[in-house]
Every structure is written in structure tokens, then in C-alpha cells.
Amino acid sequence: MKVILYIATTINGMIAKKDGNSDFVSSEDEASFNKICRNTGCVIMGRNTLEYFKSLPIESWPNTDGIHIALTSSKSLSVSHPQIYFTDSPQSALKLAEQKNKSGIVVIGGSKTWGSFMKENLVDEIYLDIEPLAFGEGMPMFIGGDFEIKLELIESKPLSPQTIQLHYRVKK
Ligand SMILES: NC(=O)c1ccc[n+]([C@@H]2O[C@H](COP(=O)([O-])OP(=O)(O)OC[C@H]3O[C@@H](n4cnc5c(N)ncnc54)[C@H](OP(=O)(O)O)[C@@H]3O)[C@@H](O)[C@H]2O)c1
Secondary structure (H helix, E strand, O other), X not given: OEEEEEEEEOXXXXXXXXXXXXXXXXXXXXXXXXXXXXXXXXXXXXXXXXXXXXXXXXXXXXXXXOEEEEEOOOOOOOOOOOOEEEEOOHHHHHHHHHHOOOOEEEEOOOHHHHHHHHHOOOOOEEEEEEOOOOOOOEEEOOOOOOOOOOEEEEEEEEOOOOOEEEEEEEOO
């Protein structure tokens, strides 16, 4: 099972503003993100990120043709979407994806969810789309634990004259 993190960030590693808004991401980031989600066919997100997608029509969710898995400790969440499953840990999310015959997943955020996959050393690849801005206070990329993970750069390329994409493999 290949586990990919897909992250849009400022130059100083912030993934959302203080109020939780990530409206700084570019249309080129969104297009690349949607392509990778569709190719993989399975996305995992935390409950807070799910709250954002709940406000959008299903056609605007990533990975429209595949499955969505939301991490939560709640037993009572429900969302009107034909292909969403709930589970309470990164490991059980991977198990569920395997049961659904998926060979890869994209973890689409946010900070706590990415942090838990990194802490458990479950990540194989990371896409980092760097947008041309910085802000002093906001949400850091990873929350929830100490870890040190070494990476190898697979590719770096401009998505536009303003947005750079770095693609890393995790050294195991
Ligand atoms: N820039 C980007 O690329 C990007 C992408 C996505 C999201 N975002 C931003 O990220 C923010 C949300 O991030 P966030 O860190 O607040 O929340 P999050 O990771 O989306 O969701 C956190 C929640 O998910 C559940 N969860 C996460 N890890 C878990 C684990 N190991 N086991 C069990 N449950 C787990 C918990 O839900 P319960 O509390 O229900 O137990 C936790 O409270 C938003 O502001 C959004 O805009 C940015």
C-alpha cells in the first residue's frame, strides 16, 4: 500500500491561516492535487478537513470516483456522500483501503492527520506545493508528535511561474 501525503504550504511551512483558511492555494496546486487523488482512487482526511468538504457539492470533493476515509474518534458522525467511511486510526484506515482493493492512498490533511501518519512512519511519498507567501502565525504542517524522517527528492518542478512542486520519497 503506497501512502502519499499531498500538502500545499507557504514558504515557511504554514498550511492554513490562524482562522483555518487555506485560500492561498493556487489553481495549479488544485489541478495537480485532483489529478493525483483521482489516479490513486482513495483519499484519507481528518475530521476537521472533512468539515470543509461537507460544505461543498460532491462534484467538488477530491477523488470523485473513488473512496474517502475520514479519521475521527467520534462514533456518531454522518455525512451525505455515497463513498465515505469512518475510522479511528491511521492503521485502521490503511486496512480499510486494502479491504476496498486500493493499492495506494493520498492523505489530504490536515496537520493532525499528516502528523499522525508521519509519527507512525507510514508515509512513502510526499508532494509539497510551495505557494509564494509567508505568514507569521497559522497552522504548521505537522501537529501531534515528535519524529525525524529522512527524504530523497524524486522531482522538483514548477506548476506555474509562481508555484513549485517538490516530490519526495521517504527513506525507509
Ligand atoms: N494546505 C493544505 O494542503 C491543507 C489541506 C487540508 C487541510 N488544510 C487545513 O488544515 C486544517 C485542518 O487541520 P487540523 O489539524 O485542524 O485537522 P484534521 O487533521 O483535518 O482533523 C483532525 C481530526 O481528525 C481526527 N484524527 C486525526 N488524526 C487521528 C488519529 N491518529 N486517530 C484518530 N483520529 C484522528 C480527529 O478527529 P476527532 O476529534 O473527531 O477524534 C482530529 O481531531 C484546516 O484549517 C484546513 O483548511 C490545509
